[in-house]
Amino acid sequence: MNFGTPLIRAIIFGSLLTMMIPSIICSIFILFYFIRFREVLERLNNHIILALLLINFIQVISEMPLTLIMLRTRFVAIQSPTFCLFCTIATMFLIIRVLIQKRRIGQREIWRRNRKMVIQLISISIIYMVIWIPNVVCHVIPLIVSSRLPCETATDILHYVQYMPALLCPFMSLIGLPEIRKSLKQTFTRLNHVQPLT
Template identity: 45%
Template sequence: MAIASIQRYYLVFHRTFFDKYIIFFHYVPLSFCVIYPIILYSFLVTKYSCITDFVYSSWTCGGACYLYEPVLGSIDWIFNGCVNVVLSILATSLIITRVLIQKCRATTQRSIWNRSRRIIIQLVALSTLYMLVWVPCVICFVITLFRSVPILSSLYSSYLSYYQYLSSLLCPFVCLAGLPEVRRALNNVKPLNKQIVHDIRQVAENIKNQHRNCLESDS
């Protein structure tokens, strides 16, 4: 998400520069996002010199053993978790701030907003979803890193650890909601006609009365 936010910043404000070096700004980061976690966690989970005792009744079977080492587990959380959240917040805030400043300037500057409105709205929506999911996890981790708080540890293991999956589940719906075609289709959906609603209620009432009459006749 951090790389996507940075890419959209260059795509909005430095489009020519971005297109000129698209391999460096687009394809290389995407390849890195795919290759880096595969190599890193394949090594840490399968090759790192520690013994993992899996607990099959726990979340993620108790986790890999490297997570329970203070130094390595903290480094993994800081660089692969906290840094991503911080960069996403900074990049998104920078885009919003710059758009608002330039929107208040000359009319020629407002063309940036008109041209890139879809990208900006989608970025803000995705970043908001990402931050709502991950910021509570990062806050719990940072607090427990410096001080033992059992209630936060219990909160993370019982709720926030599953809360992370919401970003993956809701991401497609957020992307669809950012498409103007989808918004127009939703706006064109008309509520049920009052007469149709009345007819449905009348049919339900008739069925209910018939059922009551059958019960009375049987008795």
């Protein structure tokens, strides 16, 4: 893999680190809220949000530091094709399972009852698609056109843009969690409350 120029690496490193910190804080706040208020966790649509949030949180705290180390030192800490193969196979099985389950259950009434959850999942899915489509296009173009040069730099940059959905997921999860948004506003209002010194 081409690591790009030092300037590009520094910009990507700074961007990822700048987004990683608020993402971790937001994830911890939401997870803490789920633990503290069990009634929020009892709703079905929040189960899916919690699952997505946990998966993305694990990715951000486990994989992102390795990526940041690689950007900083130009050394890949863990070089295991087995892990990549496992992720690919698990993703395929998950897609197949969802398609089979969709056929088995009458979906129309379920979607109507869980509209808020559907809106959240669609917004998160759109983020994933918007992020992945340019990367896929940059990998397909060299298969069609003989020249690889224009896509190499774009591919190097787009490789790191793939982390954006995991970093943005906690903020997108807040769309369907109005009670957590309200609690966040109250917390920030208390923190920003200015009082005169006596």
